[in-house]
Amino acid sequence: MSAVREEAAMSSTTTTESSEQPRRSRGVMADGRRRSWVSMIGMVVLCVLWTVPTLGLLVTSFRDRTDASQSGWWTILLNPGNAGFTTDNYRRMFEGTEMGSGFINSLVVAIPATVIPIMFAAFAAYAFTFMDFRGKDILFISIVAVMVVPIQVAFQPMLNLLGPRGLDVLNQYFAVWLLHTGFGMPLAIYTLRNYMTTLPKTVIESAKIDGATHFQTFWKLIVPMSVPALAAFAILQFLWVWNDLLIAKLFLGSTENSTVIVELQGLIGTAGLGTELLTAGAFVSMVLPMVVFFALQRFFVRGLTSGAVKG
Amino acid sequence: MASVTFEKAQRWFPGADKPTVPGINLEIQDGEFMVLVGPSGCGKSTTLRMLAGLEEINDGKIFIGDRDITNVAPKDRDIAMVFQNYALYPHMTVADNMAFALKMAKVPTDERKKRVADAAKILGLEEFLERKPKALSGGQRQRVAMGRAIVRNPQVFCMDEPLSNLDAKMRVQTRTDIAKLQADLGVTTVYVTHDQVEAMTMGDRVAVMKLGELMQVDTPLNLYDHPVNLFVAGFIGSPQMNLMEAHAKDGQAQIGEYLVPVDPTASKKMQGNITVGVRPEAWRLVSENDGGMPVDVTVVEELGADGFVYGTSGVEGTPSNIIVRVTGRDHVRKGQTIYVTTDPKSVHVFDTDSGERLSD
Numbered sequence: 001m002s003a004v005r006e007e008a009a010m011s012s013t014t015t016t017e018s019s020e021q022p023r024r025s026r027g028v029m030a031d032g033r034r035r036s037w038v039s040m041i042g043m044v045v046l047c048v049l050w051t052v053p054t055l056g057l058l059v060t061s062f063r064d065r066t067d068a069s070q071s072g073w074w075t076i077l078l079n080p081g082n083a084g085f086t087t088d089n090y091r092r093m094f095e096g097t098e099m100g101s102g103f104i105n106s107l108v109v110a111i112p113a114t115v116i117p118i119m120f121a122a123f124a125a126y127a128f129t130f131m132d133f134r135g136k137d138i139l140f141i142s143i144v145a146v147m148v149v150p151i152q153v154a155f156q157p158m159l160n161l162l163g164p165r166g167l168d169v170l171n172q173y174f175a176v177w178l179l180h181t182g183f184g185m186p187l188a189i190y191t192l193r194n195y196m197t198t199l200p201k202t203v204i205e206s207a208k209i210d211g212a213t214h215f216q217t218f219w220k221l222i223v224p225m226s227v228p229a230l231a232a233f234a235i236l237q238f239l240w241v242w243n244d245l246l247i248a249k250l251f252l253g254s255t256e257n258s259t260v261i262v263e264l265q266g267l268i269g270t271a272g273l274g275t276e277l278l279t280a281g282a283f284v285s286m287v288l289p290m291v292v293f294f295a296l297q298r299f300f301v302r303g304l305t306s307g308a309v310k311g
Numbered sequence: 312m313a314s315v316t317f318e319k320a321q322r323w324f325p326g327a328d329k330p331t332v333p334g335i336n337l338e339i340q341d342g343e344f345m346v347l348v349g350p351s352g353c354g355k356s357t358t359l360r361m362l363a364g365l366e367e368i369n370d371g372k373i374f375i376g377d378r379d380i381t382n383v384a385p386k387d388r389d390i391a392m393v394f395q396n397y398a399l400y401p402h403m404t405v406a407d408n409m410a411f412a413l414k415m416a417k418v419p420t421d422e423r424k425k426r427v428a429d430a431a432k433i434l435g436l437e438e439f440l441e442r443k444p445k446a447l448s449g450g451q452r453q454r455v456a457m458g459r460a461i462v463r464n465p466q467v468f469c470m471d472e473p474l475s476n477l478d479a480k481m482r483v484q485t486r487t488d489i490a491k492l493q494a495d496l497g498v499t500t501v502y503v504t505h506d507q508v509e510a511m512t513m514g515d516r517v518a519v520m521k522l523g524e525l526m527q528v529d530t531p532l533n534l535y536d537h538p539v540n541l542f543v544a545g546f547i548g549s550p551q552m553n554l555m556e557a558h559a560k561d562g563q564a565q566i567g568e569y570l571v572p573v574d575p576t577a578s579k580k581m582q583g584n585i586t587v588g589v590r591p592e593a594w595r596l597v598s599e600n601d602g603g604m605p606v607d608v609t610v611v612e613e614l615g616a617d618g619f620v621y622g623t624s625g626v627e628g629t630p631s632n633i634i635v636r637v638t639g640r641d642h643v644r645k646g647q648t649i650y651v652t653t654d655p656k657s658v659h660v661f662d663t664d665s666g667e668r669l670s671d
Contacts, residue, residue, distance in 0.1 A: 200396060200398060202394040202395075202396055202398035203398045203399075203400060203401075205365050205392075205394070205398065206392065206394060206398040206400075206459075207400075207411075208364075208365070208385050208386070209363060209364070209365075209385045209386060209390065209391065209392050209412075210386065210411050210412035210415050210459075210463075211385075211386030211412060211415040211416055212386075212411075212415050216415065220411075221400055224402040225401060225402060
């Protein structure tokens, strides 16, 4: 086998050569395009534009009611000593309203309502991509077609189905899990299936010859290779479920199970008594989506472009 | 170790108006290196995939040894496949890639490690075992794909153009490595390629395919010396055989006004329109007075050891490009006119209409 070894030695030297990145000169980006000052400045301006309202909300939520109504949040920059800084709003919000339990409820709603549809959709997408069965195309087309059905159309029948005359699960978490799963799945199946079709087919064939069952192929190969798409969709679905008011309001209502968004909306109703609580509540309801987004954003960005270019 | 037998195995893709492989009969002996070669779309890959179990067999049977595997799942066929794009699992290390099949077969960890280590040693992959495929060069990836096949210790290797993603130099090197490895392991191998040089250099026997049919199955030299029809004659050999249209006349072949002597078998059988084939190296340079056929040289490729002269002869029936091999020191120049002739025994005669070989 000496010939093989020589070749091994030889090709290992070629790798070390090729693995050396070409020296990147300044002013050139990783993909070889030149840095553009216009787009850099534009990006910074856009970032500031998008961030300032959030910042304003945060600052206002820490200010006294009278101070907040008399001067803008930027007072904190111009005249920090006189801004009326207080943590009272947060204290009163957590003690006097249901925002705290609403936050927990939202988690209880959003996590299963993200995991369940994605898991089912990934299974379905695998079947649509790699398995042959009768009626596959028709089934797929009808799932895609279902996406255009507006959610409002389904409310009356769903209220009947889940209400006392049906399953009688209204105002329980199960009802919203079911709805979010149902309405999230078509898009999830569609995007995941489109992603999976970009995976190399021979890898699946190779697994077939290697003796992997469909279940093993799915968990050991397809899921790890689909992480960008799964993560991207998980973020979208989580944000959507977290921010959802319509389904939560109708199917959970203002019970002890109500979500943070529904509670927030309730605060507006009593605005005369506590507008200062509104800013604090809004910020609390924003925190988790922001954490989720920042934690997973690298998947999110990659997930949207992955598949566009063969990597 | 086992032989492979195709018995009228047919593949008809759903919706196609004719079968891709109408029914192939092929016997591959135990330990043999069989190369399937043909132009793209000739059904060679489909044939291999039928053996691997990736394509359904619509009719006929395939045996590995005495075992009818026509309806057996791929994993139970005891085969291993090397794909053109290697089909490595991108998120697993080289070691995990190679161990995957063994893991699926529930081979104990100790033996799994040992077999992976052995294969890595054979292929010189020891130092790369913990790397991901992404961090490997093309040649190394190719060897991982080979390693994945070797660790399974299968009865048959199926290789689908495993070298076509390598650069030219690497390809030549890996070609010999694979042939040597196969000889050492003695595993029956079915190898698909569109490159006839690969086919000739690697195969114990070569099966030339066209439109799903086997044209000829023979040793590389026999294919070269005795192509059974025009297709094989044109496909095998680089540069290509010179094929010239001719008429049979008094036991000789007439090209334009030149009479070309042929071997006795052909001279008895041939009549009407025939095609005469001469390998580039079968031409002899002669002077004008010896009655050689004139060739106006348009291109000369000097390769050192030998040179190829491309030219036109203007004689009716000859192709626009006549290829003549000369020795490297013959110094034929562009624009010159050379005169060539050949011997009866190196003339291949084919029937133009049926394409069948007429010489012996």
